[in-house]
Amino acid sequence: MARRTVIAYWLIPAEPAQSFFQGVINALARRYDAPLFEPHVTVHVGLNRAAAAESAISEAARACTLIKLMAREIGHSSEFIKTLFVQFALNTELRQLNETIRNIEQDSSRYELKPHLSLFYTKMPAASRRELASSIKVPFAEVTFDALKAVRCISPTRTRADVEAWCVVATTELSAL
Numbered sequence: 001m002a003r004r005t006v007i008a009y010w011l012i013p014a015e016p017a018q019s020f021f022q023g024v025i026n027a028l029a030r031r032y033d034a035p036l037f038e039p040h041v042t043v044h045v046g047l048n049r050a051a052a053a054e055s056a057i058s059e060a061a062r063a064c065t066l067i068k069l070m071a072r073e074i075g076h077s078s079e080f081i082k083t084l085f086v087q088f089a090l091n092t093e094l095r096q097l098n099e100t101i102r103n104i105e106q107d108s109s110r111y112e113l114k115p116h117l118s119l120f121y122t123k124m125p126a127a128s129r130r131e132l133a134s135s136i137k138v139p140f141a142e143v144t145f146d147a148l149k150a151v152r153c154i155s156p157t158r159t160r161a162d163v164e165a166w167c168v169v170a171t172t173e174l175s176a177l
Helices: 017-032 050-063 092-105 126-135 160-164
Strands: 004-013 041-046 067-076 084-088 116-120 142-155 167-173
Touching (some): 004 017, 004 050, 004 092, 017 116, 041 050, 041 092, 050 092, 067 126, 084 126
Antiparallel strands (some): 004 041, 004 142, 067 084, 067 142, 084 116
16 A cells, blocks of 8 residues: 555544543553554544645534544554554544545545544554453543644554654644534
């Protein structure tokens, strides 16, 4: 698969989930010498157009309020960006936000929305991932997300250097209406 520069649209968790997830990410990064990153759920990945991204998140924020997602389980995979993650249930509000961003961006990409919040990016054996996944307990049945960010990144992200090169190009808060 060819690698390219894209804009990823992230939902950012509100407190207290933000601090909890950042703490888990930081602890795992230190323990396994893995990259640090901000907790987020990717809503869409589109074309590398910063001006369109800023417009897209501003308009999307006007069209939606805080988003609440139900946490399902801690999952793991051999995929670098899904080494260890919290899987969330897909709901109508998240689908609408994804569609709104795609429409505003006039983006016909086939990004498949599978809401998850990664906790760790590295390569490790399945048995180790499984053990780690079973050791983490998320203290929230539901997580509220109160901000959107547009982040320029390389897709697919495969290395620590890729993660460390991420660059936020736009940010906006979601309304609590």
